[in-house]
Amino acid sequence: MTRRPRIRDVAELAGVAPSTVSVVLNDTAGARVAGSTRDRVRAAAAELGYVPNSFARGLRTRRSGTLAFIGDVIATTPYAGELIQGAQEAAWEAGYLLMLVNTGGDAQLEERAVRALRRQQVEGALYATMYHRAVTLPEVLDGLPTVLLDARPVSGTATFVVPDEQAGAEDAVEELVRLGHRRIAFVRDLHDGPAVDRRQRGYESRLAAHGLELDERLVVRERSDSAGGERAAAVLLDAPDPPTAVFTFNDQMAIGVYRAAAARGVRIPQDLSVIGFDDLYVVSSELTPGLTTMALPHREMGRLAARALIAELDGGEPTGEQLVPCPLVRRGSAAPPHP
Amino acid sequence: MTRRPRIRDVAELAGVAPSTVSVVLNDTAGARVAGSTRDRVRAAAAELGYVPNSFARGLRTRRSGTLAFIGDVIATTPYAGELIQGAQEAAWEAGYLLMLVNTGGDAQLEERAVRALRRQQVEGALYATMYHRAVTLPEVLDGLPTVLLDARPVSGTATFVVPDEQAGAEDAVEELVRLGHRRIAFVRDLHDGPAVDRRQRGYESRLAAHGLELDERLVVRERSDSAGGERAAAVLLDAPDPPTAVFTFNDQMAIGVYRAAAARGVRIPQDLSVIGFDDLYVVSSELTPGLTTMALPHREMGRLAARALIAELDGGEPTGEQLVPCPLVRRGSAAPPHP
DNA sequence: CTGAAAGCGCTTACAG
DNA sequence: CTGAAAGCGCTTACAG
Numbered sequence: 001m002t003r004r005p006r007i008r009d010v011a012e013l014a015g016v017a018p019s020t021v022s023v024v025l026n027d028t029a030g031a032r033v034a035g036s037t038r039d040r041v042r043a044a045a046a047e048l049g050y051v052p053n054s055f056a057r058g059l060r061t062r063r064s065g066t067l068a069f070i071g072d073v074i075a076t077t078p079y080a081g082e083l084i085q086g087a088q089e090a091a092w093e094a095g096y097l098l099m100l101v102n103t104g105g106d107a108q109l110e111e112r113a114v115r116a117l118r119r120q121q122v123e124g125a126l127y128a129t130m131y132h133r134a135v136t137l138p139e140v141l142d143g144l145p146t147v148l149l150d151a152r153p154v155s156g157t158a159t160f161v162v163p164d165e166q167a168g169a170e171d172a173v174e175e176l177v178r179l180g181h182r183r184i185a186f187v188r189d190l191h192d193g194p195a196v197d198r199r200q201r202g203y204e205s206r207l208a209a210h211g212l213e214l215d216e217r218l219v220v221r222e223r224s225d226s227a228g229g230e231r232a233a234a235v236l237l238d239a240p241d242p243p244t245a246v247f248t249f250n251d252q253m254a255i256g257v258y259r260a261a262a263a264r265g266v267r268i269p270q271d272l273s274v275i276g277f278d279d280l281y282v283v284s285s286e287l288t289p290g291l292t293t294m295a296l297p298h299r300e301m302g303r304l305a306a307r308a309l310i311a312e313l314d315g316g317e318p319t320g321e322q323l324v325p326c327p328l329v330r331r332g333s334a335a336p337p338h339p
Numbered sequence: 340m341t342r343r344p345r346i347r348d349v350a351e352l353a354g355v356a357p358s359t360v361s362v363v364l365n366d367t368a369g370a371r372v373a374g375s376t377r378d379r380v381r382a383a384a385a386e387l388g389y390v391p392n393s394f395a396r397g398l399r400t401r402r403s404g405t406l407a408f409i410g411d412v413i414a415t416t417p418y419a420g421e422l423i424q425g426a427q428e429a430a431w432e433a434g435y436l437l438m439l440v441n442t443g444g445d446a447q448l449e450e451r452a453v454r455a456l457r458r459q460q461v462e463g464a465l466y467a468t469m470y471h472r473a474v475t476l477p478e479v480l481d482g483l484p485t486v487l488l489d490a491r492p493v494s495g496t497a498t499f500v501v502p503d504e505q506a507g508a509e510d511a512v513e514e515l516v517r518l519g520h521r522r523i524a525f526v527r528d529l530h531d532g533p534a535v536d537r538r539q540r541g542y543e544s545r546l547a548a549h550g551l552e553l554d555e556r557l558v559v560r561e562r563s564d565s566a567g568g569e570r571a572a573a574v575l576l577d578a579p580d581p582p583t584a585v586f587t588f589n590d591q592m593a594i595g596v597y598r599a600a601a602a603r604g605v606r607i608p609q610d611l612s613v614i615g616f617d618d619l620y621v622v623s624s625e626l627t628p629g630l631t632t633m634a635l636p637h638r639e640m641g642r643l644a645a646r647a648l649i650a651e652l653d654g655g656e657p658t659g660e661q662l663v664p665c666p667l668v669r670r671g672s673a674a675p676p677h678p
Numbered sequence: 679c680t681g682a683a684a685g686c687g688c689t690t691a692c693a694g
Numbered sequence: 695c696t697g698a699a700a701g702c703g704c705t706t707a708c709a710g
Contacts, residue, residue: 099436
């Protein structure tokens with residue numbers, strides 16, 4: 001393997017000094033180089049297949065052109081890929097490359113990883129969690145511009161990008177009310193958390209906005225998987241005054257609602273409307289009927305977070321909470337109730 | 340923001356020369372430094388929170404400690420995250436960091452991305468596609484050690500890591516035969532391809548191994564989505580001599596088989612056994628009954644590819660095709676046929 | 679309009 | 695056992 005050409009090789013071939021090559025190839029502002037010289041330099045660079053060495057350049061300029069993506073669990077959910085892809089795309093568009101690290105939620109590993117990333121001179125970091133929750137940034141990140149992704153800081157003024165859970169829930173309820181529903185249930189997770197709290201707030205506020213009374217019996221807490229959704233739906237459907245529509249905390253719970261409905265001969269959407277949350281890959285589209293749901297905009301969140309980080313690197317101030325809308329995806333599980 | 344400490348700062352604090360600091364911190368082999376000196380150096384480094392600059396180091400050593408992960412479509416499938424995560428983990432274990440780039444299958448963008456990665460001095464590349472297919476490596480990659488991931492090279496001797504499709508299919512058929520099935524259908528994709536070809540070969544060879552005749556009517560070609568699976572199953576179930584078991588090309592087709600069976604009052608697994616392929620996130624576990632399927636070992640593939648690449652960087656020869664086993668995940672859709 | 683020189687922060691033979 | 699010096703490949707004031 002022959003050695004890669006250096007700037008000096010290009011300079012010699014073009015018959016100029018290395019500094020001139022640098023100025024030409026970087027289009028350095030304010031530098032005056034004759035057009036003919038520029039052409040010769042560019043031709044020489046192309047001929048040699050010259051690729052500048054970012055290390056040498058970074059050593060002088062103190063810029064690496066790289067950003068860190070630090071995730072607690074990169075895979076395990078189909079969302080992670082979208083988050084990463086969105087961030088990568090926006091980084092690329094701004095001329096940055098992404099360095100990826102997965103900490104598995106291990107604090108020790110995380111510290112070593114951040115150290116390694118800082119050695120590599122990353123200019124900033126995206127700190128991502130795989131579902132919306134509150135986190136404390138590790139100390140090693142101090143002094144490195146950082147934007148949180150799908151996570152909110154326990155304290156501090158850092159920029160963080162999260163789904164607009166409340167507006168999403170409001171839109172789901174709005175859709176159901178618009179279709180004519182008045183008894184709308186909310187099937188939610190057992191535990192509190194940033195996502196479920198805001199979704200419930202959206203559910204309640206939208207009901208109130210329409211002058212609909214909040215019936216506590218229509219809010220059921222269960223485990224946020226399909227079995228939990230099935231149990232919750234069973235309670236609701238077997239009650240004396242069942243709801244005509246169910247809004248679920250996530251799509252997996254909606255799967256359970258489908259099962260409970262099928263077991264009782266309750267048809268979706270004729271007898272019961274269902275709206276989920278997340279737009280879980282394949283699942284929501286493969287249910288019969290397709291599940292109407294609020295999409296979690298992971299790709300868009302990744303893009304926004306990278307852009308916000310780059311804006312800070314360019315001298316901008318942290319912008320605090322950045323809410324990303326969750327679009328309604330209509331598929332067929334929500335329809336007008338029986339007359 | 341105060342400047343990061345340099346090696347000179349550590350040297351001054353410890354009262355030694357920078358070269359001594361380097362030798363101590365890198366545990367340079369064959370260097371003799373007094374224990375007390377070592378302790379002083381380490382203490383000074385810790386006190387200052389010294390993190391060596393990889394650029395300066397890389398400029399001298401010509402090693403960056405980074406690997407490229409080049410993907411055609413990073414997200415869009417839940418598998419991508421697993422592939423990336425596996426690669427990242429194995430890279431990390433060997434002291435490498437991963438730089439990520441998504442080309443969206445755009446050749447021009449790919450070329451620019453590879454150039455950017457080479458500028459960043461990546462030592463090698465993982466070239467990943469999001470499903471098993473044959474690819475031609477772009478020219479810009481010439482001279483950079485590269486391992487293909489979930490892809491096979493159209494030509495050349497590069498190392499590539501792919502699922503053992505044929506063995507997976509054989510194991511699926513083996514499981515069905517073991518349960519007592521004799522009429523086993525294969526529902527496959529319309530088009531040929533590395534994955535489907537090998538799965539069919541496995542299906543046929545395993546039947547033959549058990550002395551079972553291949554009935555062409557039991558091999559149905561359809562679009563590889565749930566609607567296609569449903570149509571294929573309809574044909575099979577409505578035939579005069581329907582199969583007692585169906586092996587599908589992927590899990591989405593299996594969803595369709597479930598639907599066709601339900602529509603006909605055919606119970607799974609009592610009346611019909613089904614085995615899928617892929618172990619698609621959530622889908623396979625959320626079907627009722629849970630889908631027995633062959634898992635695509637993406638995480639493991641990512642790990643293997645990164646390890647193979649690192650082995651080449653360490654002077655090893657390319658190893659050609661690396662097959663990764665697809666484990667059988669038993670969930671409940673395969674059972675003995677009616678007596 | 680172009681070139682010579684210094685320096686970014688390390689590592690590595692080499693001297694002593 | 696430890697230090698001085700050169701050099702990795704760039705960029706950037708500065709001279710001319």
